[in-house]
Amino acid sequence: MITTGLKKFDEYLNGGIPKGKSLLFQIEPGMEETDIAFHIMKENAEKVNTIYVSSVSSPKNVYKKMEEFNLEIKEKKFAVVDGYSSLIGAPSEEKYVVEEPHDIGSYEDVIFHALEDMGGDTLIVFDSLSNIMDLCNERTALEGIERINNEISKIGAYILFNFIAWPYKEAVLYKIKRMFNAIIYARKEGSLPLMEIKRVDWNGKIAKFYFKIFKPDGLRIYIPKIIVTGSFKAGKTTFLKSISKKFFPVERLGATTGVEYGIVDYKGYRADVFGIPGREGFAPLLDKFAGSSMGVIIVLDSTDESSIRIAKNLVEKFRNVPRVIVANKQDAINAKSMEEIKRMLFPYNGEIVKASAINGVGTMEAFEILADKILEELNVN
């Protein structure tokens, strides 16, 4: 089995992509985020051999892209099947060259040759199925792809396709839908790239999530806006610092306005997290942010009753978004017990995470709980 390395994505795939399976990424034209396959190549570079079938860009460009993702694969574990050079009449330095890029049979021959050389534990990536369909005649191309998929299934390799969803005829799209074990759409929703898992025939889940692709980090499930709030001195800044990969301190937007910002990168999630004070004066700012946030982390000072009361108000204020409460300063001697805090926050009966932000205890856990909840919420409808 190969994996994506993203906790939730792998969960949706029922653990990952099993041997012998084919997966199609159907990508809306005009999207920037088309390098999903590179992420999966990188994630599994140690585990399997990789054959990259290049039909829209030169092998040189493929290597360049791999560099951008810090993707180093040992020579014997990687090969490009070059379907590009012959197309534009350029010489190729590759071992595996498709001499007749208008003939799917030529692709098959070269791919089977490369597969034989590299063995069964191989991941094959097609950079553009749509382009091959355009070059080789749609029907004939798909027949060839079916033969390749069958071979993959027989020898237990893995195969991924990028497919740009140009307005093909319905009949063609329908045929494509039935040809692959898994189908994932990538499209824009508003300005955010959204991934939709449409079909996974090995007991996966139908699900969707926003995503981004970072270089060199790779693919991440993206959460555009999480708010961290709470009473004065509850430890918001310490908490935010503790979970952030990158932290940007107070940005002065005026005498009384302080917004902190952190980027969190954890278990395949990437989130933009904003810290906003929860006390009275900041109410307008909080209200403004609340409407568009995907989730809220409320930090409270376990040693301070007024802080807990403020947390209770905030919980109420954000009742329409996924929330988690962080009971901070649990390492202090005068900290109230979790039971007592729970009682004081009644009727709130959601997650309360025991934490000591200064020691980095419970912080990532709180983030993860919230991120999971946000994804659940997104997938309710």
Add this chain to the structure above:
Amino acid sequence: MLIKTGIDRLDELLKGGVPFRSNVLIYANPFIGKDILMKKIATAGLENNEGVIFVLTDKSFGELKEEMTKVMPSFTDYESKGMIRYIDVYSPTVELKEKSEWATYVESPVNRERIAYSILQAHKEMEVEKHRLIFDSISTLIVYSDAKAVFRFLQVLSGTCKRMNTTSFFSMTRGMHEEIEVQTIKHLMDGVIELREYEARYQIRVQGCGEAVSRHWIDYLLEENEIRLTGAFRMGRVA
């Protein structure tokens, strides 16, 4: 709303110009004025404060810039104002790369996906209300792939362009394609401006493109940087 092509008598023929946000095919034999017409259209766009996006498959953006500056000395001023973008699909194939903040490279004409993306990005970057897209040429795209694939690409692209307040002009070379391919592409356009050489004369004709005084072939003279319509088309003057 109509926008000017920059050739006065052609605009007269079109009763003022081509409809804003339409897409127009410039279909012509080689060397009989297609390049001049495309440059005129670009010039008229800039003079009308429209941003201009060039997609180039047959020359580098450096060459185009040089040619444009010859016919429009203020061209570089518009460039430095951020009103011009080049999507250079030519230079990478010949490994000839010049740097410019206004130019984006697409590795090859096969990569239509990347071309579409770059056009979209160019639109987003430019701070103007209206645009013109000068796509020269779709013939090259067809040669590297096939007409149906290019048709699908144009279908997506023309939708994008309309949304982005863009009037688009696509060039296609007569004689390079089979009739069915030409019809496939024409089918997608709001209008066609055709140039041909006929019995030792140069002629122009408009189809679609909103209203026109005449739909017949009109004679024109080809000068160094000018197309001069000499044939009569005014109502009342036509015999």
